[in-house]
Amino acid sequence: MAMTHxxxxxxxxxxxxxxxxxxxxxxxxxxxxxxxKAKLQTxxxxxxxxxxxxxxxxxxxxxxxxxxxxxxxxxxxxxxSPMRKTNEGVLQAFRFVAIExxxxxxxRTSLEHVVARRSVGMQANAFSTY
Numbered sequence: 001m002a003m004t005h006x007x008x009x010x011x012x013x014x015x016x017x018x019x020x021x022x023x024x025x026x027x028x029x030x031x032x033x034x035x036x037k038a039k040l041q042t043x044x045x046x047x048x049x050x051x052x053x054x055x056x057x058x059x060x061x062x063x064x065x066x067x068x069x070x071x072x073x074x075x076x077x078x079x080x081s082p083m084r085k086t087n088e089g090v091l092q093a094f095r096f097v098a099i100e101x102x103x104x105x106x107x108r109t110s111l112e113h114v115v116a117r118r119s120v121g122m123q124a125n126a127f128s129t130y
Contacts, residue, residue, distance in 0.1 A: 015044035015045050015046045016044060016045075016111060016115055017042050017043070017044045018042065018043055018044070018111055018114045018115065019041070019042055020040050020041060020042065020043060021041065022039045022041070022051065022088075023039075024039065024040040024043075024066055024067075025037060025038075025039060025040070025066065025067075026038045026039065026040045026050060026064055026065065026066040027064075027065045027066070028050070028052075028056075028062050028063070028064055028065075029062060029063040029065075030056070030060065030062055031060060031061055031062070036052065036053065037053075038050040038051060038052045039051040040066055041091065043107070043111065044111065045096075045104070045107060045108055045111060046095055046096060047077065047080075047093065047094050047095035047096050048064075048093070048094060049083070049091055049092070049093050049094075050064075050091070050092050050093075050094060051086070051088060051089050051090070051091055052089050052090050052091075052092055053089045053090075054089065054090060055082040055090045055092055056079045056092060057079060058079060058080060058081045058082075059078065059079065060078070060079045061076060061077070061078055061079075061097070062076075062077055062079060062094070063075070063076055063077075064076075064077045064094060064096075068106055068107065068109075068110035069110060069113075070105075070106040070107075070109045070110045070113075071102075071106045072103070072106070073099075073103045073106050073107045073110075074099075074100070074103050075096045075097075075098060075099030075100075075103055075104075076096070076097050076098040076099070077094040077095060077096050077097060078094060078095050078097050079092060079093075079094050080092065080093040080094060080095060081093070
């Protein structure tokens with residue numbers, strides 16, 4: 001039976017972040033059922049940064065799904081304020097508010113793989129590209 005994990009940021013230490021660039025496609029489903037696509041720029045166990053065609057409402061709750069080599073990751077997230085506009089859209093942060101234990105494990109495993117490989121100077125691609 002899958003349990004839901006509620007990621008909690010550490011009060012004095014940020015979660016390790018992995019920069020992905022424009023290589024990972026994410027599917028976003030808004031509260032009203034509409035869907036959009038985004039590119040996952042940065043990810044951590046507590047949230048991430050998306051490049052979207054247009055900004056989402058700060059405080060909105062969305063479903064975020066993307067693929068890793070460990071399998072799919074799907075979670076509920078709160079949209080944070082847009083960071084900046086670019087030629088390709090807008091960069092907007094999110095934080096996970098609920099994620100199933102299996103999804104959390106796949107995300108954590110993928111992040112640990114990338115961090116470990118990069119620490120020894122090796123390229124790591126634990127996230128599926130489009």
